[in-house]
Amino acid sequence: MxxxxxxxxxxxxxxxxxxxxxxxxxxxxxxxxxxxxxxxxxxxxxxxxxxxxxxxxxxxxxxxxxxxxxxxxxxxxxxxxxxxxxxxxxxxxxxxxxxxxxxxxxxxxxxxxxxxxxxxxxxxxxxxxxxxxxGIPIIRSLREGLVANRINGIYGILNGTCNYILSSMDKEQVTFEHALKDAQVAGYAEADPALDIDGIDTAHKAVLLASLAYGFHVPMSDVYVEGIRGISRTDIEYARGMGYKLKLLAVIKNESGEIEVRVHPTLIPVEHMLSSVSGVYNAIQVEGDVVGQTLYYGRGAGxxxxxxxxxxxxxxxxxxxxxGDIKRRYSFSWQKEEVKLKNMGQIESRYYLRASLLDKPGVFGQLATVLGQHQISIASVLQKERHAGKQVPVIVVTDRAKESDFDAAIADIDAMSAVGAKSVRIRIEDLG
Missing domain, CATH: 3.40.50.720 (NAD(P)-binding Rossmann-like Domain)
Structure with a gap:
């Protein structure tokens, strides 16, 4: 041989x-x-x-x-x-x-x-x-198995360290700091975990998947990246009660010819398969125009x-x-036509908003007015605690809105005299 x-x-x-x-x-x-x-x-x-x-x-x-x-x-x-x-x-x-x-x-x-x-x-x-x-053969799947498809979207849990931390915070009801320390002791997180928990590792992988799916080079500088340092146990618990799980998600979409590539904490409906991916495991959903939804699951590192x-x-x-392999195409065959990356401010999403409001008449109405002024409609509201005259958390889930509008709205909300702390915003992906 x-x-x-x-x-x-x-x-x-x-x-x-x-x-x-x-x-x-x-x-x-x-x-x-x-x-x-x-x-x-x-x-x-x-x-x-x-x-x-x-x-x-x-x-x-x-x-x-x-x-x-x-x-x-x-x-x-x-x-x-x-x-x-x-x-x-x-x-x-x-x-x-x-x-x-x-x-x-x-x-x-x-x-x-x-x-x-x-x-x-x-x-x-x-x-x-x-x-x-x-060990998940996602590159080969995009290059070969899905070659008949235009890729409509890729949604990936691509970092085992982050998924382990978020899973621990959810299941064990511990803080981010406690879950990170556990991950380090178990060997799932580095002594300096910045590349993982700040989303950079996931962004590197998202760049490769997007470049492969759409045939053009995606500059790292054009990718929106937000890690999990700011995630609290409070938001994980509220989200669970509303039917969502929190994951660090790579989102890659083709929206009417404009490509979105972003990495950030994301709420996923509990009934979706990606929400059940726990511990150090990775999973990737790929949506093709011919095949529909496909899911790839396994250990992502080690x-x-x-x-x-x-x-x-x-x-x-x-x-x-x-x-030999006559006339085979190489890893990336760049498209000749211009492909446009969508600016983060132009993406549309549903949002989870947690605001710390003074518990007195009219305050929530002020918040709702601010959202309305920025063309953001409210889908649902949750307030579990009542403490007259004190700050209480109020959870708002919105309908789809433009990111730039939500940026402006949350800045105005945080400027309200009745708001006691910086508001928390987490994007929601319903994933079909």
């Missing part, structure tokens, strides 16, 4: 998982694809740390460029991470005419136009199944789910190199 050499850049958690699974399942994979991927070299700055796998020391090197330049290596796998040295090495591999497999969502989201442009110029490809949602996705890409690229 023909063999193809694999060079691995980065021997961390995922890299070790790739090595372990290739050692364990290499023969099975070879029998399935008709060609044998053979790991020939591994580059990492630390060659001595125990990874829980046994490798021949002669395969290890600190010189990543020597891996790329080795003529026995046909496929370069980048698992270093970050946007510095990884970018340089990927571009170098592409320049050498070698296809690249990567899990580096941040790099592709921020430098995708450059990297995919280089790949197309050199007539090689970049494979990145592991960059979004770990040594083995991510290694599974990396190896699936290795298998595909090896099969392509061994047997």
């Amino acid at each position: 023909k063999e193809l050499g694999i060079g691995l850049l980065g021997f961390g958690t995922v890299g070790a998982g790739v090595v372990e699974e290739l050692q364990k399942n290499g023969e099975m994979i070879a029998n399935r694809i008709g060609v044998k991927p053979v790991l020939r070299k591994i580059a990492d700055v630390d060659l001595d740390r125990d990874r829980g796998v046994n490798v021949d020391r002669s395969m290890l090197t600190r010189d990543a460029e020597s891996v790329i330049n080795d003529p026995s290596i046909s496929v370069v796998v980048e698992l270093i991470g970050g946007t510095g040295i990884a970018r340089k090495l990927i571009l170098q591999a592409l320049k050498a005419g070698k296809p690249v497999v990567t899990a580096n969502k941040a790099l592709l989201a921020e430098h995708g136009a450059e990297i995919f442009g280089q790949a197309a110029e050199r007539k090689v490809d970049v494979w990145f199944e592991a960059s979004v949602a770990g 040594r083995y789910p991510t290694a599974s996705a990396v190896i699936s890409d290795i298998a595909d690229v090896c099969r392509e190199l061994a047997f």
Whole structure:
């Protein structure tokens, strides 16, 4: 059976998982694809740390460029991470005419136009199944399984850390700080969790999904991103009582030819399948014009789910190199026509509003008047507590309204003398 050499850049958690699974399942994979991927070299700055796998020391090197330049290596796998040295090495591999497999969502989201442009110029490809949602084959589904469809919308729970925190706040009725600490102790959150809880990790993934679904480069700077630091147990409890679950959601929509790409805390009806996704699991709903709604669910991170996705890409690229794929299109084939990204102020949504109002006659009427002045209608109101002459929380759910109108309304509400604290706004997606 023909063999193809694999060079691995980065021997961390995922890299070790790739090595372990290739050692364990290499023969099975070879029998399935008709060609044998053979790991020939591994580059990492630390060659001595125990990874829980046994490798021949002669395969290890600190010189990543020597891996790329080795003529026995046909496929370069980048698992270093970050946007510095990884970018340089990927571009170098592409320049050498070698296809690249990567899990580096941040790099592709921020430098995708450059990297995919280089790949197309050199007539090689970049494979990145592991960059979004770990072991869930969402990239392959968009590229292949849903190729007959125009994508109307993608809604994704794409960060296991955030989903674990929000699930804990809901089920255990604990504070954000308590749930975050639990996630760190359990190994689901980093010591510095900013990329996760501030929504950046989810935004990187949303950029890749949007770019793939609609065929144009989505700049990170054009994506609205709001994390979960400001979420309170109070709002989760109120939302539950009103029939909603709170999730950090990536929302990607095609609204009459204008594309929305945004990440923010979102209320989802409890009867919708996405609302039941708990813990560190990810899930993605894709709506196609032909197939309708489809749902993808699984572990979105970790040594083995991510290694599974990396190896699936290795298998595909090896099969392509061994047997050819005439006139195949590359990862991104950018549309020639102009595609417009919708400004966040122009999006429309329903809203959950929690305002702290002085409990006296006429105050709620003032709030309702402000909403009406900004063309926002009220769908329902909830006030569980009464304390005459004191501040009480009042929950308002609105009908669909424009984001810019709601921005103006909430500013006017917070300026009212009867409002005792900054109001809370959470967007609602009914999801059909």
